Amino acid sequence: MKPCISCNSKPNPCLNFHYFLLLLTLTSTTLCSSQSPTLILPLKTQEIPSGSFPKSPNKLPFHHNVTLTVSVTVGTPPQNVSMVIDTGSELSWLNCNRTRNFTFDPTRSSSYKPIPCSSPTCTTRTRDLSIPASCDSNKLCHATLTYADFSSSEGNLAADAFSIGSSSGTSSLVFGCMDSIFDPNSEEDSKNTGLMGMNRGSLSFVSQMEFPKFSYCISESDFSGVLLLGDANFSWVAPLNYTPLIQISTPLPYFDRVAYTVQLEGIKVANKLLPIPKSDYEPDHTGAGQTMVDSGTQFTFLLGPVYTALRTEFLNQTAHILRVYEDPNFVFQGAMDLCYRVGLNQSKLPQLPSVTLMFRGAEMKVTGKQLLYRVRGEVRGNDSLWCFTFGNSDLLGVEAFVIGHHHQQNVWMEFDLHNSRIGLAEVQCDLAGQKFGLTV
Structure with a gap:
């Protein structure tokens, strides 16, 4: 489903140091191209403590000190969450652990729908699931993600309403609602937020949203950059x-x-x-x-x-x-x-x-x-x-x-x-x- 966006808007050693976060804020601008709307979000940086970043499977087994993060709202009524943008992953997921400093509470969302294990979505082949999805005791689709450093996360596949930036439209997207997150290398795993899979797999965020293209421009640490979701051409950008x-x-x-x-x-x-x-x-x-x-x-x-x-x-x-x-x-x-x-x-x-x-x-x-x-x-x-x-x-x-x-x-x-x-x-x-x- 394409997003419902109005076109009337105005334009292996651990190191003990602080980590940096490239943060895409909720503020956004929407432009219209000849084919589809484009959502534009600003990029900024800030320092945050270590151990605050989610991981994805098939990743290099060390700690990163920079991630690219977008702020979105999920659920009805909307809950604010931050998700790491990862072009190397498919399945998006959120931390749904209600006993810790969770980022998303599915019990507070009337639009939250867990995926039954009988659904074709549960059997969709994705490289992100090193262990195939299975049925839990409630016959819901259960997914486990494992990592090279022996950390892991698991929970249920689900669908809920996602909205980006200031756009008024929402789209129902499939994601992992992870309630068990284990990281033997971090004492702060409860601060993990979520991950937005951006590769070409069928369950990735860009595939489900049907964006024909997306772009980003990453600046050095103290300046602002930009993320574009959608198809748009801008004459000021140097020829690609x-x-x-x-x-x-x-x-x-x-x-x-x-x-x-x-x-x-x-x-x-x-x-x-x-x-x-x-x-x-x-x-x-x-x-x-x-x-x-x-x-x-x-x-x-x-x-x-x-x-x-x-x-x-x-x-x-x-x-x-x-x-x-x-x-x-x-x-x-x-x-x-x-x-x-x-x-x-x-x-x-x-x-x-x-x-x-x-x-x-x-x-x-x-x-x-x-x-x-x-x-x-x-x-x-x-x-x-x-x-x-x-x-x-x-x-x-x-x-x-x-x-x-x-x-x-x-x-x-x-x-x-x-x-x-x-x-x-x-x-x-x-x-x-x-x-x-x-x-x-």
């Missing part, structure tokens, strides 16, 4: 370069067919192309080696041979401007083993060589502060630690290239489901909200 989504019709054990998979074809450090055969970037006969664009993962992870080549070249080109942290036992987030010592009194980083990810038909250029990440709480003498923001997928046991949202900053990201492609353009995302007349 499109890369096609890779489709494989035959089921393969290690290939996620509903992910946003693109073809990585090469990597440059400054202007030097890494001497890697293109076959090393392509999925093999099992499907291992696909390249996924994932807003639910923070950093970017490359398979071993490609990562090693990038690490070596970046290390060579920074040998005279940065001091390597020589400790083989320190691996940031379990997969990032190239770190540097930077003086605590040093006001800014030296000029770094850019890293360009070359996709079929489009490029993503990573520069400046996006290349190194300061590890909060880690000090060595008079130095802070900064780690290279590309990691080794092999160290995590992940058979894929994953393009995280850290490297999507200041890039207009358009997910065109209708034409099976992703568009990219360099944009100052802190100015995007101003262009749409949004404030945060």
